[in-house]
Amino acid sequence: MSRLAAAALRRGVTASRDPTSSLLVVSPQVSARLFSADASGEAAATVAESQDDSFLKASREGLAYGRFYSVIGGGNRLEKNMLKTDIIHHLDRCGLSLDDVKIDYNNRYDPLAALLRFSSKAMFTTANRQTSQNRVYRIDEISREVWDLKKPFDGKTVLLQGVPRNALPEDIERFLCGTNFEPPFESFIRAGVPEPIRMVLVKFRTKTDAMNAFITKNRGFCLNNQVSMRVLQ
Structure with missing residues (x-):
């Protein structure tokens, strides 16, 4: 073996035994793999953390409830002909649906206010800002218990006014003949003029x-008395 070949062989053996040399060769690949794994881990952790924050934020905010009414003429009322859709259109930035609106009636079934359910406190604040701009309506915050206790009619109940006091259930059934009503009826007396x-x-x-019954039977006669009808929301 020549001297040059022997010298080259000795340098190769020395390099293979040198831990520093081995680290220099392996280190870039290992560090690249480690960096890639760390980066993906950090990204996954960041996404998970942001999702957790969003979930916790939504849980903290929760639902909010309000009472919507007119402030004109002493307040604490709604127009008789106001529909749920009118309220939803008025509060068009709040994402309300028909199921988020309940009408609050007095004992004569005149509408006093609308109870509203908002998806968050932020939406309740938005509704407050919208109503304060025109100064016609107002929203007060209420508890969930007030919302839960209010019975919704959902447009499936019709109020008959002016039914003769001596009318029997059979007389009312004849008046409603041709409609898909569900007996029994709930009858009561309220103060009136004269x-x-x-x-x-x-x-x-x-x-x-309910709407078909209103269209076909409103202002009809029951035992010679004219009966007016109103669909309750």
Whole structure:
């Protein structure tokens, strides 16, 4: 073996035994793999953390409830002909649906206010800002218990006003003949001018049935008395 070959062989053996030399060769690949793994781990952790924050934020905010009414003429009322859709359009930035609106009636079934359910406190604040701009309506915050206790009619109940006081259930059934009503009826007397008025609540299977009954029977006669009808929301 020549001297040059022997010298080269000795340098190769020395380099292979040198831990520093081995680290220099391996280190870039290992560090690259480690950096890649760390980066992906950090990214995954960041995404998970942001999702957790969003979930916790939504949980903290929760639902909010409000009472919507007019401030004109002493307040604490709604127009008789105001629909749920009118309120939803008025508060068009709040993401309300028909299920998020309940109408609050007095004992004569005149609408006093609308109870509203908002998806968050932020949406309640938005609704407050919208109503304060026109100064016609107002929203007060209420508890969930007030919302839960209010019975919704959902457009499936019709109020009959002016039914003769001596009318029997059979007479009311004849008046409603041709409609898909659901007996029994709920009947009661309320103060009126010049004399007390008999009112009857009639339930229907669907909103369409209730509306059809209103269209076909409103201002009809029951035992020679004209009966007015109103769909309760």
